[in-house]
Amino acid sequence: MNPRSERKRAWILGVLLVAALFALLLKSAALGPSGLRGASVARGLLAIVGLTPPLEPNHQAIVELRAWRGLCAAGVGGALALAGALVQGMFRNPLASPSLIGVTGGASLGAALGFLILGGVVPTGLALGAAWSALLVPTLAFAGAAATTAVVALVAALHGRTSVTSLLLVGIAVNLCVAGLFAAIQYLTLAEWEVGKAILAWTFGALDDRSAAHAATVWIGLTLAALCVPLVARELDLFRSGEDDAQALGVDTRRVKTIALVASSLAASAAVAAAGQIGFVGLVVPHLLRLTCTSNYRLLLWLSIPAGAVFLLGADVLQRIVLGDGVLQPGVMMSLVGGPFFLFLLLRQRREIAHW
Amino acid sequence: MSTPSTRLEARALVLAYPSGARALDGVNLKLASGEMLAIVGPNGAGKSTLLRCLAGLLAPTAGAVEIDGAPLGALRPLERARRVAYVPQYLSAVPDVLVEDFVLGGRYAHIDRWRGPTRADLEAVDAALSACGVAELRERLLTELSGGQRQRVLLARAAAQSAPVIVVDEPTAALDPAHQVAVFGLLASLAREGRCVVLATHELSLASRAADAIALLVCGRLRAVGAPREVLQPALLREVYGPDLLIEARDGGVLVAPWARLG
Numbered sequence A: 001m002n003p004r005s006e007r008k009r010a011w012i013l014g015v016l017l018v019a020a021l022f023a024l025l026l027k028s029a030a031l032g033p034s035g036l037r038g039a040s041v042a043r044g045l046l047a048i049v050g051l052t053p054p055l056e057p058n059h060q061a062i063v064e065l066r067a068w069r070g071l072c073a074a075g076v077g078g079a080l081a082l083a084g085a086l087v088q089g090m091f092r093n094p095l096a097s098p099s100l101i102g103v104t105g106g107a108s109l110g111a112a113l114g115f116l117i118l119g120g121v122v123p124t125g126l127a128l129g130a131a132w133s134a135l136l137v138p139t140l141a142f143a144g145a146a147a148t149t150a151v152v153a154l155v156a157a158l159h160g161r162t163s164v165t166s167l168l169l170v171g172i173a174v175n176l177c178v179a180g181l182f183a184a185i186q187y188l189t190l191a192e193w194e195v196g197k198a199i200l201a202w203t204f205g206a207l208d209d210r211s212a213a214h215a216a217t218v219w220i221g222l223t224l225a226a227l228c229v230p231l232v233a234r235e236l237d238l239f240r241s242g243e244d245d246a247q248a249l250g251v252d253t254r255r256v257k258t259i260a261l262v263a264s265s266l267a268a269s270a271a272v273a274a275a276g277q278i279g280f281v282g283l284v285v286p287h288l289l290r291l292t293c294t295s296n297y298r299l300l301l302w303l304s305i306p307a308g309a310v311f312l313l314g315a316d317v318l319q320r321i322v323l324g325d326g327v328l329q330p331g332v333m334m335s336l337v338g339g340p341f342f343l344f345l346l347l348r349q350r351r352e353i354a355h356w
Numbered sequence B: 001m002s003t004p005s006t007r008l009e010a011r012a013l014v015l016a017y018p019s020g021a022r023a024l025d026g027v028n029l030k031l032a033s034g035e036m037l038a039i040v041g042p043n044g045a046g047k048s049t050l051l052r053c054l055a056g057l058l059a060p061t062a063g064a065v066e067i068d069g070a071p072l073g074a075l076r077p078l079e080r081a082r083r084v085a086y087v088p089q090y091l092s093a094v095p096d097v098l099v100e101d102f103v104l105g106g107r108y109a110h111i112d113r114w115r116g117p118t119r120a121d122l123e124a125v126d127a128a129l130s131a132c133g134v135a136e137l138r139e140r141l142l143t144e145l146s147g148g149q150r151q152r153v154l155l156a157r158a159a160a161q162s163a164p165v166i167v168v169d170e171p172t173a174a175l176d177p178a179h180q181v182a183v184f185g186l187l188a189s190l191a192r193e194g195r196c197v198v199l200a201t202h203e204l205s206l207a208s209r210a211a212d213a214i215a216l217l218v219c220g221r222l223r224a225v226g227a228p229r230e231v232l233q234p235a236l237l238r239e240v241y242g243p244d245l246l247i248e249a250r251d252g253g254v255l256v257a258p259w260a261r262l263g
Helices: A003-030 A038-048 A057-091 A103-118 A130-156 A164-188 A193-202 A212-239 A243-248 A253-275 A281-292 A297-323 A330-348 A350-355 B047-054 B077-083 B099-107 B119-131 B147-160 B177-192 B204-210 B234-241
Strands: B007-016 B022-032 B036-040 B062-067 B084-087 B165-169 B196-200 B213-218 B221-226 B245-250 B253-258
Touching: A003 A038, A003 A057, A003 A297, A038 A057, A057 A164, A057 A212, A057 A253, A057 A281, A057 A297, A103 A130, A103 A164, A103 A193, A103 A253, A130 A164, A130 A212, A130 A253, A164 A193, A164 A253, A212 A243, A212 A253, A212 A297, A243 A253, A281 A297, A281 A330, A297 A330, B007 B047, B007 B196, B022 B047, B022 B196, B022 B213, B022 B221, B036 B047, B036 B177, B036 B204, B047 B084, B047 B165, B047 B196, B077 B084, B084 B147, B099 B119, B099 B147, B119 B147, B119 B177, B147 B165, B147 B177, B165 B177, B177 B196, B177 B204, B204 B253, B213 B234, B221 B234, B234 B245
Parallel strands: B036 B196, B036 B213, B084 B165, B165 B196
Antiparallel strands: B007 B022, B007 B062, B213 B221, B245 B253
16 A cells, blocks of 8 residues: 555544544533533533533533543543553564553552552551542552553563563563452452452443543543654554564664553553553554554554544443443443454454464 | 775674673674675574674674774664664564565664654665665565565665665575575675675675675684685585585686585
8 A cells, every 4th residue: 555645544534533532522521311401511511621600510510520531531542542552562463452561450459459448458547538538549550550560671671681572471470460469359358348349340440430630640641651652653663573673773672662661551550540440442442543544653653542532432422322321331341342343353354363 | 875985893703602602703804895795604603693793783792893993882773773784684574564664764773753754865765776676666565575575675775774884694595596696786786886795695606706705604713714716715615514515616706506416
């Protein structure tokens, strides 16, 4: 295919995705059983940014809650897809996902620790205010994800040069340790019904009851990660013919791997902190883009952000239309829909599989 | 190419494995721009290791590689790539990219991150594609090419890199005779343009006609270095490669072919 037409198609797709994203955000804010009309929803949204006087408190609260839900879903989808694309570029494997480098496991452990503290199982001696209590789980989830990724990266780098294979193997080992600790916490809290339930529910992901803090967390993480894209995009394209080959062309491979690792960890950690565990987005969205548009990382990394946002928010809107509010948690929904969908794609693209 | 003259020099190169075994043991080489040096030797002699050291991709345990007196090991990757282009024997993965995009990858060290490729970069790609006879393949996917075409595209990418030194690892492995001749001709023309060209090869006959000098590497040590006809002596070749050889001085070169009674 002609590169000019590839670039053109990527731009068209990008514009369409951004337009779809705005439409979905508005639809998401208008969707629900409260009987609010479109005009009031619009005024409520403008009131959030201070452009109009707020609606009557109950209605304003409802609109705000839906706005944070929409912004969270979009940000989480975009961040997970970007993190997935970065990790896939670095591992040179379209099946890689952020969970490989310990993001998911670390976040789960951090969140579980947060629930233990909130549930009083782990006495901290601190009296947490309501605001701090709300932020404790996301903060610890983020810290857990970032710390686990750091451990994976540092252990893999112990013997000088960090090869992608050693990163992968250390990732598997660290993930096992973290999963063991998480299982231990789950087992030990079997008697603490409320705590155990909260931990279990967190692993399903959540988009309801989101606050401005959740939305800010994921969008800040996503923005910081996106700022790293120009520093690694060209390089990841050269990685496609092998890391040694990229090195010979003048790529500082160590720097590229470090930046890609930090950026993907930041994006995925922020996403997990804001909405719990949501699988498949990071794996499926970059793959869909490869099948439909481009394998060129200079385009793919940017496109993955609006594509992931539309994917998760669209799925959330769709399930709210079909099933009503909050029937399935996003993590569950993504597993149920994403798995078969991915399998379908693979079967349609047998040639692709042969090339791996 | 109008680069000022360049000197590539390897001094007392040693590359030792953690076990203490030496892949390279005191290798000295000198090469000036416009010259082509063929490194030959049996399998496992250390040819590829030597090439990776000469390209600055592998740090020697002792000794140094210098370009115009500047040690290669002290250079940052970008600066190194502006001085030395390295052509691997094969790619560890063949990406599904267009040939022209792949060759543009050779300009990585010249392209400004924020401004993107300039007219000079695109012209260098055009010139390299033409010089290597692959201009008509530019809109094809790299994955669709034959082995001979792919090898010439790899050389085109190295030519586009515009480095004064080109290091090439076994460029004719798996090529038919016509393509072998074409690739050697291409390397000779890159040298004539004023580059230092170093290659590793098992094609002794073609090397004897195309290269200015041949270095015979045996067990990590240089057994002989010099003009092709001085190095490719029947006695020395039979000592290194065994007796099953047909050797014949011919047209200024040396014809060397495996030859034995089989079965």
